Amino acid sequence: MISQTPKPPYYAVIFTSIKSNKDAAYEIMAHRMEGLAKQQEGYLGHESARNEIGITISYWNSLEAIKHWKQNTEHLLAQQYGREKWYVHYKVRICLVEREYEFLNK
């Protein structure tokens, strides 16, 4: 659930969004994109939650891997649907993860 990413540095793409409405097609597409992202070279993991806003963070080993994923044909179509149908507002932030620490209650 919490991604077991490698030691930094690596990259994070923070996708924060507000959806316009419930749409079954959205859920199918989101699930498909999740599966497709996992198959991409350089994919390291992802974390996601939604209440009023949705936050999805995907982790990648390079900027090139992020660029390839952004330009994936099926993903381009999903992005287009996203802008036309699903999202009122979204923001994408490309980040270099410099440090991390973790707590695990045993």
Place this chain on the structure above:
Amino acid sequence: MISQTPKPPYYAVIFTSIKSNKDAAYEIMAHRMEGLAKQQEGYLGHESARNEIGITISYWNSLEAIKHWKQNTEHLLAQQYGREKWYVHYKVRICLVEREYEFLNK
């Protein structure tokens, strides 16, 4: 809801967590910490959502601002409670936001 952060570069702290249980004290503390973070120098905004996992991202103008906030006396107590009572697992990632883009449906 989606933070209106300044032009990159700036910093993001991604806090991903799994909680042990519902606890009224947690909600009070989380709300208090949110208010307190906003008063810190260098605070730029935050975004938060929770389903199976919780994701809270806070944005800062420098590593120093992040360090100060981490060491805030009241926040240190909240962190201690977090480890003792509320969290099964959490991960904190300190990131440099290098680029961003946004979509707003009008």
